Each structure stands twice: as structure tokens, then as C-alpha cells.
Amino acid sequence: MSSSHQISSANLHFNAHGTPIADDFDDVYFSNDDGQAESQYVFIAGNKLTKRWRANSCYSFTVAETGFGTGLNFLACWQAFDDYLSQNLATGSKQLHFISFEKFPITTNDLQDAHQRFANLSHYASQLRNAYPQQLSAGCHRMSFAGGRVVLDLWLGDVNDIMPTLSHHNQGNVDAWFLDGFAPSKNPQMWQQSLFDQMFRLSRPHATVATFTAAGLVRRGLAEAGFEVSKQAGYGNKRDMTIATKTALPQSTQYRTDSSTEASSVAIIGGGIAACLTAWQLAQRGKQITLLCADEQLAAAASGNRQGALYPLLTPKPSELSQFYWQGFRQALPFYRQLSELAPSIRHQWCGLLHLSSNEALAKKHQEIASIGYPTTLVELVSAQQASALSGVTLPHEALYYPDGAWFCPGDICQFIGQWLTEHGHDVRLNFTVKALTQADDNWQLTGPETLSAAQVVVAAGIHSGQFEQTRHLPISAVRGQVSHVPATEASQQLKTVLCHTGYLTPMTTDDSASHCLGATFSREDKSEDLHDDDHQTNLQRLAQAMPDSELVNDWQTTPTEGRVGFRAVLRDHFPVVGPVPAWQQIEGMAQTSVLASMPLQQGLFVISGLGARGICSAPLAAAVVTDYICGEAQCLPQPILDAINPARFVWRRLKKNKPLFDQ
Structure with missing residues (x-):
């Protein structure tokens, strides 16, 4: 078995207080006295979250945590975010994106026992356990709660191995860090300088850090990484705890603003499952959607089969291809379960x-x-x-x-989403063929039966995705x-x-x-x-x-x-194209680069195509990747897999080999 797949669950027992103790680290998961109060004091108050949620100008706010443990910090943060949302403020954060890393995940049964200590969190804890991964496998397990208002990315594996593989958008993804985990003296393998350096890399300007420990190696490590570090009174009997801030560039504002996340209108070209699932996920992130389908009804083309099989593509040797589809399958399972519960009209069968x-x-x-x-x-x-x-x-x-294999009717999924979009104030246009895309100022003009405008565009038109001047070099x-x-x-x-x-x-x-x-x-x-x-x-x-x-x-x-x-859209390397569309003319004048993610891009233009015969499995993940790009949020895929599906990969390979960039 590949070491990248191996995940061992935690060895633990419960002491006389009912507190879980990690046998391998001889340390408690939370305080014997009041673990929830400690979490609220150290992490939520230590990062001034409620104040910052109110002041945040962007739709989503990202918290990252080292050491998921029992999920207590996540549950307390979710409850605090719900309390903040109950104030019904017109501005401020509307979504909580929580990222956590765990090398030794706790089993669902042990989670249930640990959660008994926190009756006031039971509403949240039961939802977490229901969504918690049954396959304790390496990689990201994305869970969505409260209609997408709370998203949890649980990365299983060693945090010091995972963090270097994570991409970040512009100036970072993370707004606040819960630097948790067993005490530095108990778990020295985690508290490395590389950890603090990666935290700094992934942090946005003005990101904060809070941690229960005041150990010198932690304070020095954060400072060496670039954070401004200070101490404040600790919780309970602890004299001190540590807080830190990533200082911003001089032109940065006090709270995060990012032009790409502020652009609220997105036009999606296509009417199949990739287009519809992207529209669904973007709408749940607060975007205003215009869905443009060239046919008389949604799912009239490749997504129109009565029954499509849901299962991953696994390869005889561990590969990026099987990793992509395994991740897609892991994400598709809870996604389709939630969707089919919302819409009994979606024909399907969880039949294996x-x-x-x-x-x-x-x-x-x-x-x-x-x-x-x-x-x-x-x-x-x-x-x-x-x-x-x-x-x-x-x-x-x-x-x-x-x-967990199944079959679904993709047309039913598309029809439900189309109806939902219409009922929730979005625009669904049938018989609308987009003939051309033109960039004008900060918007895109879409020329068809009439000319429409959108801040950002997703081309998800199957075999027709390469029909535009901006996408014609994609080898679909x-x-x-x-x-x-x-x-x-x-x-x-x-x-x-x-x-x-x-x-x-x-x-x-x-x-x-x-x-x-x-x-x-x-x-x-x-x-x-x-x-x-x-x-x-x-x-x-x-x-x-x-x-x-x-x-x-x-x-x-x-x-x-x-x-x-x-007619299925395919590419010769069997991966789809998912992500920003390259700026072809700028690439023609480039020198060789070893970093695919550094290729110049067409601002606000994205593509999903080449899902082949496995769109049922890969479309939820592809939609999530493009949604995260558009919203400037942390991706649920590591950089090597993002590179494998990057639309610029073909021209980048030719550039590296000094070959002609485009077919004549």
C-alpha cells in the first residue's frame, strides 16, 4: 500500500473526568476543567473572530487549525459563527471556511464519547459525526453544513507534509490560525520551523494566530517566519499564551478585500452537469448566477443519459489520475446524498x-x-x-x-438545479448560444441572442468549450x-x-x-x-x-x-481541464518556467471540460475547484493535482521543451 494512503486512527482512552487522553502523546485533547471555555478564550477570542467577522468585507472567512482532534475547536467556532449570523448584519462574513489537519484521526465512536462533555454543542456535533469520513484515508475530506454556510476541509495526514503542497490565492487564503495540537514538549515533530513558515506563506495580510502555549520555540518560530508575536494572559492556570499577526504590505487595508472575491456576477456557459453543479456551488457562495444553455432544455447533450454510474477511476499503480478521481468520489458521495435529500425528484440508487x-x-x-x-x-x-x-x-x-457505487440520472440533477436557481433569483437562459466573449474593462461581454455582461465567466460547454477565441488552444x-x-x-x-x-x-x-x-x-x-x-x-x-x-x-x-x-469531451492525458484559462498571447513571449501555476491567465475566465465518461464522479470536485478559484478560497486539492488538471499544462509542457506552442 502506498504510504500516501496510510492513515492510522488515534489511540486514546478516557480519564476519570471523561477527557480523552492520547496514548501516543500522553496528553489531553482538551482541558479537564472546561475544554469549550478554553477553546473560546484561546482561539475565538484570541483571534478576535466576532469583531473581524463583522468588519470583513468579503463573503467568506477562513480559519485554519493544526490538530483537529475531537473537533471541539471547529464546533465552538461554528456555534460562535451562528451566534454572529443571528445578528442579521447587512455586511460582514456570510460563510465560515474551516480548514484542519489531523495525522491520527479519532474514530466516530470515540468522537461520540468525547462530545458527551459538551451538551450545548450537541446540535453541531451530531452533524459533524454524520458527515465525518468513514474512509480514514489521506487527503482532503470536504464537508458542507447549513446549506453551504459552513465548510470544513479536514486534511488527514502529517501537517508538515501536507502544507507545502497547498496552493494559495494571490496573497494567501487563511484569515486566522488556531495553532493547536499536543504541547510542544509532547509532540515536537509537529512544532517545526517549517510549520511556521508554511503558516506564514498561506496567510493573508493581517491574518492572526492564537495558541495556548507560550513556549519559547513557538514564539521564536513564528517571529522567524515573519509574524509579529506577543503574549497575553493564558486560560485558567496558564500564565501566558501566544498571539501573532502577519503584518500587511503598506497598501493593504485593515481588513481583507480582494477584487476577485468582490465581483459577484458569474456567467456560466453550458447546460450539463458540470455547468449546473458549478452554478449551484457558486450560488451558495453568494454569487449572482447567469446560466446560459444553448439547448431547449438543460442536460440535452452528454449529460442527458438516463443513468450514469458513480464510482472512481483507480489505476493499478498509485497515480495523480487515481488520486483525482478518488478525491472526486469522496466529495461526490456526501454532495449527492445531500442533493438527493433536497430533491426526491432526482432518480438514483445507492446500489453498489x-x-x-x-x-x-x-x-x-x-x-x-x-x-x-x-x-x-x-x-x-x-x-x-x-x-x-x-x-x-x-x-x-x-x-x-x-x-458506495451508485447510479444517478444527471438530467434530473440539472433540472432540479435550474429550477432552484430560478426560484432563488438567478437567471437561467435556454436556447442561448454564446457566439463570442469580449473583455471590456473589468467585465466580460457575452454575445448571443443579446449581449450580456458578467464579472467572471465559466466555460463548461462540453465538446464546445474550445469554440471561443480565448479557449481555442485547449486540445479538447x-x-x-x-x-x-x-x-x-x-x-x-x-x-x-x-x-x-x-x-x-x-x-x-x-x-x-x-x-x-x-x-x-x-x-x-x-x-x-x-x-x-x-x-x-x-x-x-x-x-x-x-x-x-x-x-x-x-x-x-x-x-x-x-x-x-x-458526445463526450476528452483530452489525450485523460485528465479534464479545470481552472483559469491561460493568456495565450502572453505565453508566446515567455521564457521557460518550471512553475506551471505561474503561467499568465485571462482575468476572470475559467473552464471545465474533458470530464469524459466520468462526469458524475468528477463534476462536483471540478465545480468546487473553479468555485474556490473564483471566490479566492483555499482549494481542496494539493498543488500537484491542481497542476494535473490545469488548462495551461499542454502549452507549458511545449514551452519547457522549446516546441511550437500551438498546433497549426
Whole structure:
């Protein structure tokens, strides 16, 4: 198993006071007397949060914490933020973004025991435990609460390993630090100079730090990193605690203002799942959305299939590609669960997914994936007998089993979001084809049936995302896929899971059509939008090869007459393009650079495309990445993965090799 995946849960016991004690550090997680009061005094009051929330000119305020522990600091901060919001101030922060790092996460059961001490936080604590990751795997676990008003990014792993991989927007992301963790004498591995240096790098001007300790190495480390450091009276019996501030550049204002976060209007070009989920997430961050769909209805193109499978793309060796899709899957699960609870109209089924080892290549690949040591809550290799029991039909092969796999109707998701946007004062335009984009002053002009204006633009138009002058150098290709709709039979109705092989078969739809989706073909050359009998036969033959002599195959000997054709947007390296659009003309005159993130950008223009056949899995994460860029917030992906999906990566590679930057 890759060391990047290995996460060990905390070893702890509870003392006579009911306080959790970390066995590996011989230290308490919070004060025996009143842990919540200590948290409020040291971190919330120490950072003057309530005052700063009132004075903050930006929509979101970011707190970062070293050492999540029991989540007590997060819960106390959430409660304090709710108390502040209850004042109904016209200005000030409207969203709390809380980032925390934890090397040894506590299990859900231990969390529940620890939370018993804080009855007045039970409303918040129960929500945290419900959202808490079941897979204690390395990386970022993003949780959203209170309709997106509170966002928690829980990074699992060593903080000193994670922080250097984090990107930051302009002059930083973090407004206040809770410098927590076990005492420096108990946990010297964390309290390193590199930690303080990374904190300074990630901090915005005027960011503050508060910590319970007054140890000299902490004060000296913060000062050496660049913070202005002072002491104040500590909590309870502690004589002193430490506070610090990142001094601002002379032109900086007293409280954070950032032009990119102040621009409230965003136009999104597209009507598929990537466009709609981006609109949804940006609207929840306080942006005014205009969604521009060229078709008569949302999800009329590649997102229009009846059933799309939800599962991650894992590779035989740990790679950035599998990390991206695993992170996407982790983010998609709670996102779709919340969305489907809000909208019962979204057809879906949390049924699990089996990827059959139906040929030698797949069998070898699946064995290698299983050997990596992913959590069994994510994926495990099961025998043919186990796969048959899970699926409800007889299967001749072993399989990779994804217990949290599912299928969703992407069109239902798009329709719900479109209706929600309209009901909440946003603008959804159908039959609106954007012909051109023009930058004028600080806004973009979008020319179509009429000319619209927006401060920022997201191009999420699938295969058409490269049609503009500003996006034409993105190497997006169109791949035709045909799905067959086969009628449910007595045998097929027994199918309980999604089946993948060299194609896929879904369980029966949950509507009146009583059919299954069988697919899908893959053709770069065929540009026809018509259904082909040959492609229907291809879908049937692939199923027959995976399940010879199966009743399912025997029942579907007749060529289907129904189906659907869609064109997927893909890129040659299998990653999507997600992020700011490069400024191509400025790149032409550049010298070589080893830093992809330093490439010049077109201000206020972003793209999401190339999600291929896995948009259901990757669209929530892609939407979150672009939303974080637009809002100037901390990303939930490390820099190497952001680089892997960066729209400038292709021209950057050519620049490094002194090759012509663009295809003629």
C-alpha cells in the first residue's frame, strides 16, 4: 500500500473526568476543567473572530487549525459563527471556511464519547459525526453544513507534509490560525520551523494566530517566519499564551478585500452537469448566477443519459489520475446524498457497483488495484460467488466491488438545479448560444441572442468549450458514445448493482420506462447523431462476452430500437481541464518556467471540460475547484493535482521543451 494512503486512527482512552487522553502523546485533547471555555478564550477570542467577522468585507472567512482532534475547536467556532449570523448584519462574513489537519484521526465512536462533555454543542456535533469520513484515508475530506454556510476541509495526514503542497490565492487564503495540537514538549515533530513558515506563506495580510502555549520555540518560530508575536494572559492556570499577526504590505487595508472575491456576477456557459453543479456551488457562495444553455432544455447533450454510474477511476499503480478521481468520489458521495435529500425528484440508487474481471487484462488490473491496499469501504476484490450474491444475478468472474457505487440520472440533477436557481433569483437562459466573449474593462461581454455582461465567466460547454477565441488552444476532442435502452425482463429485474466490464449495465430504472441502460460505444471518428444498429449490437456483444450463457443476454437477442447518442469531451492525458484559462498571447513571449501555476491567465475566465465518461464522479470536485478559484478560497486539492488538471499544462509542457506552442 502506498504510504500516501496510510492513515492510522488515534489511540486514546478516557480519564476519570471523561477527557480523552492520547496514548501516543500522553496528553489531553482538551482541558479537564472546561475544554469549550478554553477553546473560546484561546482561539475565538484570541483571534478576535466576532469583531473581524463583522468588519470583513468579503463573503467568506477562513480559519485554519493544526490538530483537529475531537473537533471541539471547529464546533465552538461554528456555534460562535451562528451566534454572529443571528445578528442579521447587512455586511460582514456570510460563510465560515474551516480548514484542519489531523495525522491520527479519532474514530466516530470515540468522537461520540468525547462530545458527551459538551451538551450545548450537541446540535453541531451530531452533524459533524454524520458527515465525518468513514474512509480514514489521506487527503482532503470536504464537508458542507447549513446549506453551504459552513465548510470544513479536514486534511488527514502529517501537517508538515501536507502544507507545502497547498496552493494559495494571490496573497494567501487563511484569515486566522488556531495553532493547536499536543504541547510542544509532547509532540515536537509537529512544532517545526517549517510549520511556521508554511503558516506564514498561506496567510493573508493581517491574518492572526492564537495558541495556548507560550513556549519559547513557538514564539521564536513564528517571529522567524515573519509574524509579529506577543503574549497575553493564558486560560485558567496558564500564565501566558501566544498571539501573532502577519503584518500587511503598506497598501493593504485593515481588513481583507480582494477584487476577485468582490465581483459577484458569474456567467456560466453550458447546460450539463458540470455547468449546473458549478452554478449551484457558486450560488451558495453568494454569487449572482447567469446560466446560459444553448439547448431547449438543460442536460440535452452528454449529460442527458438516463443513468450514469458513480464510482472512481483507480489505476493499478498509485497515480495523480487515481488520486483525482478518488478525491472526486469522496466529495461526490456526501454532495449527492445531500442533493438527493433536497430533491426526491432526482432518480438514483445507492446500489453498489461491480467491475467484472471479464478478460485477462481486467483481471490483472483488478488484482493490482486490490494489492494497493485501498480501504475496503472504497473497493475490494470479491469472488465470482460473492459478486453473484451482491448483484442478484449469476456472474462468472471475480470483480472489484465499490460498496458506495451508485447510479444517478444527471438530467434530473440539472433540472432540479435550474429550477432552484430560478426560484432563488438567478437567471437561467435556454436556447442561448454564446457566439463570442469580449473583455471590456473589468467585465466580460457575452454575445448571443443579446449581449450580456458578467464579472467572471465559466466555460463548461462540453465538446464546445474550445469554440471561443480565448479557449481555442485547449486540445479538447469529441468522442461519440451510444447507449442502448433494453427492456426489463423477469431475469434482469433481479439485478441489484451496476455491472461494469468492457461496457456497463445498470439496474432497472426507477421510473415508468422499466428499462436498463447498456453501453457504451467509444468512437472518435463517427460524428453521426443517429442511432446505429451496429452500435446496439456492439453493446450486446460486450455484455455477452462478459457474461456468456447468462439469462440476461439470452433475453436481449433482438437488437434494441431505443437508445441515446452523446458526445463526450476528452483530452489525450485523460485528465479534464479545470481552472483559469491561460493568456495565450502572453505565453508566446515567455521564457521557460518550471512553475506551471505561474503561467499568465485571462482575468476572470475559467473552464471545465474533458470530464469524459466520468462526469458524475468528477463534476462536483471540478465545480468546487473553479468555485474556490473564483471566490479566492483555499482549494481542496494539493498543488500537484491542481497542476494535473490545469488548462495551461499542454502549452507549458511545449514551452519547457522549446516546441511550437500551438498546433497549426
